[in-house]
Amino acid sequence: MVTTRNTREDIVAAAGRMFADKGYHGTSMRDLGSELGLLGSSLYSHIDSKEDLLVEVVDEGARLFLNSSQRAMAVDGGAEKKLRALIAGHVDVVLDHLDVVRTYLNEARMLDESHRTRVVSARDHYESRFRNVISQGVEEGVFRSDVDPKIASIFILSILNAIERWYRPDGGLDRTSLVEAIDGLATSGIQISASRDPR
Amino acid sequence: MVTTRNTREDIVAAAGRMFADKGYHGTSMRDLGSELGLLGSSLYSHIDSKEDLLVEVVDEGARLFLNSSQRAMAVDGGAEKKLRALIAGHVDVVLDHLDVVRTYLNEARMLDESHRTRVVSARDHYESRFRNVISQGVEEGVFRSDVDPKIASIFILSILNAIERWYRPDGGLDRTSLVEAIDGLATSGIQISASRDPR
């Protein structure tokens, strides 16, 4: 049997996995090495420091979300359709890059201040896209005028970011249904309303 | 000036604070000691191990949520009212015990398996109260019949549990308005009545 050698990308990927599972401080370089069949010290042939690994994983998370939201903003249609695209895009990023996302969401705070600041502002930028689309929807008259875009975007993102905590790919809920369910709660809530059409 | 001595409860409280901020593995016993003006070793006059502190804080979190939900289930009224009581109770627990809740939500997974199992089942029990109330509401006809109680409860709890990540007591949003906003999105969504978009 031929064991291929490890690349730097293998190491970053494994770091994302382990940081997601056991946390940055809960993962040692020796842990990480043995995940790849290496000694901890051998990792330093590829990287300069442990923190670099965290920076790399977290930055990738930020980039994935920003790219996704940029694509969503480019779809034709009004606020309703754009919001749905933002939601669907977010779900895709979470499900396709679960480890990176979990590290991005839970371990970014372990970065030192300068790196953390950069990540926070990327996150703000991302969230502003949700805020703006909801604002636009209120102005267009498709969303209720008593909706606070700031609060509503936080709530929708809360649902989206929590997916990593409970969703299991083999759990009988496919991603289309998931998007549908989130969009459904966000737009219509759970309550019966006389003026709301049943489907 | 009189410096009072530290009690065991002081230590548990400080542990909750530090575990919430820097994570369990990111907090050393020396860190924790100096937070209280003590050496790390001095903590062992009060406790047996670092993990005991985590167990204690996390258990308190579980207890707070279970008690809160028990009180909510006891209110008179239908599912709508009970759900609102569950939401308000959850918000109270989060805002009144922010450090404990943050440790409960983010650090419980660092517990060893036996402790973690117990905490997970407590959490399941808590979540089942939300699920049951929503089921009841669907049966009563006050919630839409196409609402999946399992999914809806997950989404509502996602919003509730994310509060610790963004809410600032001095941020101009009081807790009544917060409960109102959550209840509003959960029941009515953001969309203006009439029609769900065609797709």
Place this chain on the structure above:
DNA sequence: TCTTGACAAACGAACGTTCGTTTGTGGTAT
């Protein structure tokens, strides 16, 4: 031949924890 990736050994610092000792305090006997 030169470069690369991994190894083995080792470094100093920090980790959780233990130990023997000191300090302050509050109750009891004188």
Place this chain on the structure above:
DNA sequence: ATACCACAAACGAACGTTCGTTTGTCAAGA
């Protein structure tokens, strides 16, 4: 009122271990 003692709380040093990282070597590909 004073002396004493038991006790809890904190200290400071040290334990064995693990941490992230550095160094030097060496085999295998290019």
